[in-house]
Amino acid sequence: MAGFGNPSQAVYSTVRELVENSIDACEEARRQPDVRVSIDEERSGIVRVTVSDNGTGVPYGEVPNAFARVLYGDKFTARQRRGTFGLGVTMAALYGQITTDSPVIVVTQTSHTTGRYYQLLIDIENNQPVILSDESHEREGPGTEVTIRLKGDLNRSRERVYDYLKLTTVASPHAHMELAINGSSIMRMGWWHQILPAPTTTSKPHPHGADLELLRRLVADAGERSLHDFLVESFQRMGTRTATRFLKFLAINPRQAVNTLSRGDLSRLSSALRSFDGLGRPDGKCLSPIGKDAFLTSIESVFAPSALTYGSRGPTEWSGNAFIVEGVAAIDTGARAAEVPTLYRFANRVPLLYDSGEDILTKMLKRVNWVQYGVRSTTPVSIFLHLCSTRIPFKAAGKQSIASLPEIEHEVLSLLRELGRSLKKTLKRGERSVRDAQKKREFDKAMKQVAQFSAELAECDVVPSTAELIRRLFEVDHHV
Amino acid sequence: MSDQSKSLDVLKDIGTAIVQSIDNEEFPTLKFPGRGTENLVYDEKSKRFVLGNTRVTRDSSNLRHIKSFTQLIWVASYAKQLLQAGRTSSLRDLYYSSEAFGVEFTDQAESDRTVNSTPKASLE
Numbered sequence: 001m002a003g004f005g006n007p008s009q010a011v012y013s014t015v016r017e018l019v020e021n022s023i024d025a026c027e028e029a030r031r032q033p034d035v036r037v038s039i040d041e042e043r044s045g046i047v048r049v050t051v052s053d054n055g056t057g058v059p060y061g062e063v064p065n066a067f068a069r070v071l072y073g074d075k076f077t078a079r080q081r082r083g084t085f086g087l088g089v090t091m092a093a094l095y096g097q098i099t100t101d102s103p104v105i106v107v108t109q110t111s112h113t114t115g116r117y118y119q120l121l122i123d124i125e126n127n128q129p130v131i132l133s134d135e136s137h138e139r140e141g142p143g144t145e146v147t148i149r150l151k152g153d154l155n156r157s158r159e160r161v162y163d164y165l166k167l168t169t170v171a172s173p174h175a176h177m178e179l180a181i182n183g184s185s186i187m188r189m190g191w192w193h194q195i196l197p198a199p200t201t202t203s204k205p206h207p208h209g210a211d212l213e214l215l216r217r218l219v220a221d222a223g224e225r226s227l228h229d230f231l232v233e234s235f236q237r238m239g240t241r242t243a244t245r246f247l248k249f250l251a252i253n254p255r256q257a258v259n260t261l262s263r264g265d266l267s268r269l270s271s272a273l274r275s276f277d278g279l280g281r282p283d284g285k286c287l288s289p290i291g292k293d294a295f296l297t298s299i300e301s302v303f304a305p306s307a308l309t310y311g312s313r314g315p316t317e318w319s320g321n322a323f324i325v326e327g328v329a330a331i332d333t334g335a336r337a338a339e340v341p342t343l344y345r346f347a348n349r350v351p352l353l354y355d356s357g358e359d360i361l362t363k364m365l366k367r368v369n370w371v372q373y374g375v376r377s378t379t380p381v382s383i384f385l386h387l388c389s390t391r392i393p394f395k396a397a398g399k400q401s402i403a404s405l406p407e408i409e410h411e412v413l414s415l416l417r418e419l420g421r422s423l424k425k426t427l428k429r430g431e432r433s434v435r436d437a438q439k440k441r442e443f444d445k446a447m448k449q450v451a452q453f454s455a456e457l458a459e460c461d462v463v464p465s466t467a468e469l470i471r472r473l474f475e476v477d478h479h480v
Numbered sequence: 481m482s483d484q485s486k487s488l489d490v491l492k493d494i495g496t497a498i499v500q501s502i503d504n505e506e507f508p509t510l511k512f513p514g515r516g517t518e519n520l521v522y523d524e525k526s527k528r529f530v531l532g533n534t535r536v537t538r539d540s541s542n543l544r545h546i547k548s549f550t551q552l553i554w555v556a557s558y559a560k561q562l563l564q565a566g567r568t569s570s571l572r573d574l575y576y577s578s579e580a581f582g583v584e585f586t587d588q589a590e591s592d593r594t595v596n597s598t599p600k601a602s603l604e
Contacts, residue, residue: 439543446546449583451502452552453557457495464502472505473541 003088003398004022004095008156009349009354011039011047013398016159017088017170018146019053019168023175024082025055025144030196033175037165039154040182046100047152052145057110066165067093067106068120068129080200080287080388082350092148094122096105099151103132109128109145117138132150154181160353162187166302167344171290171386173298181231182381203286203390206235209320216264219258228254237279246276274320282322284315287388289324290349296328299384299404307329307430309422313415318407323389325411331426333382340366341381346401347392352400361385361399364412373420374427383419385412484563491560494601498553507541510549514598515593531600547584551594552601554583559598571595 003013019035026033031054040048058066062475066292070090093104102209109115117137121130139145158181165177166189175191176316179186207215216236225233231243238246247254250272261269290298292310299308335342345352345361356362365383375381394402402408494510501508513519514534516579522530538545538552558577569577575591578584585591 011595076520213519443543443546445582446550447540447589449550449581450498450540450546450553451507452500454502454508454519456557457491457553457560458499459492459495460499466502469507469549473507 002270003400004091005398007045007151007153008042008160010095010150011152012156012160012164012353013051013088013091014148014152014348015039015051015151016050016164017092018049018084019165019177021089022053022055022144023168024053024350025057026175027054027196027199029054029056030056030199031144032191032194032196033172034124034178035175036141036178036180038180038183039161041154041188041191042149044153044154045357046149047151047154048149049149050145050147052107052143052202053142054143057142058106058108058112058145059109059110059338060116063108063116064120064129065104066090067104067118067136069095070122070127074374080348080390082348086174089146090122090155092150093120094124096148096150097122100149102149105147106144107137109139109142111142128352128479131456133348151395164353165174165189167346167353168349169349170295170298170302170344171349173290173294189302192298195294197288200288201321203283204234205445206236206282206317206320206322206401207238207273207276207279208245208317210235210270210271212267215270215273222258223423224257224259226255227258230258235273236283237281242278242476245278246272260300268452272407274463279460282315282320285324285389286348287315287322287324289326289388290386291326295326295384295386299328299330299333301312302346303330303333303382305382306332307426308417309426311415311418313418315461316371316407316411318389318393321388321389321391323408325412325415326382327415327419328390329423330384331423332380333429335380337378337380339375339377340370341375341383343384344384346384346386347394347399347402348388349386352396352398352402354400355395356401358395360404360408361402361412363389364409367413368416368420370420370454373424375420375423379427381423384414385415387412436474440470444470488560488563488590491556492558492562494553500599507539509537509539510552510601512538512548512552515597531596546593551578551583551585554578554581555591555594555598556601569574572574 002008009334015037019037022035023033034054036052040052041049056280069090076403096102096104103119104123106118106120107115115137117135119132121132123130162179163181165187169175169190174196176190177189222230228243231238232240244254289312295309296308299305308328308330310328312324314324315322317323320338343362343365345356345358345359387402387408393405395401395403446472451464451466498508500559512535513531516534519532519534520529523530536572538549540549558574571592572588575585575588578591
């Protein structure tokens with residue numbers, strides 16, 4: 001199973017799936033996420049993971065299907081979410097069931113209800129939930145708590161889980177994370193930034209994403225509309241003028257009703273839409289970049305760098321999927337110094353910890369000539385890159401590395417160079433201020449000596465103070 | 481008035497002027513004899529080359545001047561101590577003494593030059 005390949009990765013993946021769902025649920029409820037993770041080793045090799053949140057809670061009727069049925073989800077929409085299909089939690093529950101024969105335990109409470117407690121198994125053959133228990137249960141307030149027992153290696157996953165939660169607070173600065181292992185509190189961090197990200201809205205599809213399947217579905221909903229109206233109503237970036245120009249170019253009658261189009265017409269329309277050039281930037285409202293202030297604040301809070309700088313590119317699109325890349329370059333984050341900066345990867349606010357070598361972000365980082373930007377083997381530079389998109393092109397179902405696509409490559413490379421340029425300025429400024437400080441020290445010492453020796457010459461007991469002179473000489477930025 | 485007390489007066493005047501300008505929050509300045517070859521004059525009486533009368537200004541607000549400025553003031557105060565004690569010192573001795581006062585000379589040649597400049601340094 002993807003992401004559950006070995007016992008240490010299984011613990012990490014379970015935590016990750018549950019935490020992602022929790023934060024998504026809290027954002028849905030427009031609350032500052034407060035997520036608590038506890039991991040307990042029941043006996044060697046058997047681990048119990050519990051994640052609790054203050055989110056919307058799951059409506060009771062939905063609980064069995066949401067947690068114990070594969071491919072049951074409401075996330076198939078064109079907007080940015082952490083999870084893709086709401087599939088991961090079921091996978092984690094399934095892995096737990098297979099390895100320990102234990103049910104997934106869910107305690108949930110929506111607003112205006114008291115809580116409810118479930119024990120669920122998955123009937124694998126029929127893909128149906130099996131409800132072992134379903135009873136009312138008091139909870140502190142709305143939210144969900146999920147417990148999964150699984151075969152896992154706690155010692156080897158410990159650090160990954162810690163890093164994952166720490167970096168989650170970087171990518172979701174409005175969230176708070178707690179981790180307890182075997183009953184003792186390991187970390188509490190987050191709430192670096194008080195402002196909740198603006199809610200994302202589902203966008204209409206982009207014309208470049210109009211594959212035949214999508215087109216057929218849209219046409220079926222459009223009834224007897226004219227082709228022109230259909231295009232304007234169904235797609236983003238298709239105004240009246242663009243639609244007219246597009247249909248003129250295709251030499252199709254814009255008043256033709258869409259339900260009279262043949263398969264061949266649709267196929268022609270689809271490939272024309274996908275290659276049509278005259279479109280503006282895609283709609284960015286479906287995306288939720290971390291944003292300059294929040295990103296800088298969270299990195300400052302977690303890593304305490306000496307200097308940092310932010311940049312972003314987009315929105316643009318790949319195959320009709322809108323995306324934005326944003327990044328921060330930081331100096332002195334505690335990472336070791338190297339010729340190539342240390343990279344932290346994020347996709348839709350989720351930190352990526354495995355398979356970095358395969359990742360497009362890593363590849364682009366290595367392609368940049370950092371020496372050109374003043375990064376030497378002695379400069380500890382870290383780069384944080386966040387790709388957000390309505391669809392992240394993951395290489396494999398484990399969702400750990402991003403595939404190489406020319407559109408994304410181009411934007412990432414441009415962003416890295418932009419960060420490099422401002423990094424260069426920052427590094428120069430740093431060198432200059434070190435030099436200035438040294439000059440000031442030397443000057444301060446010399447002036448004090450002059451004052452002392454001249455006081456001896458003048459035979460006066462009080463050595464005059466030079467502090468004001470020094471201050472005046474160094475308060476202006478430029479000097480000899 | 482003996483040469484010795486005249487010298488002590490000159491040194492005191494220099495010190496007082498510098499203390500005053502620091503008290504007034506002004507950067508003190510001094511005039512040094514120029515060090516260029518054009519300022520070398522043959523002195524018939526002593527039958528040797530001495531520094532001429534061309535002066536350069538050393539401004540203590542200038543980062544490039546501050547080092548020689550400090551060195552000169554120190555040599556002056558060292559000279560004063562010698563005068564008061566009625567002792568003399570060798571150039572070598574002076575060079576090594578500077579370290580005890582935290583005054584840096586790159587080499588003895590530099591301290592020798594400073595010693596030669598001192599009698600001709602002035603406030604104007």
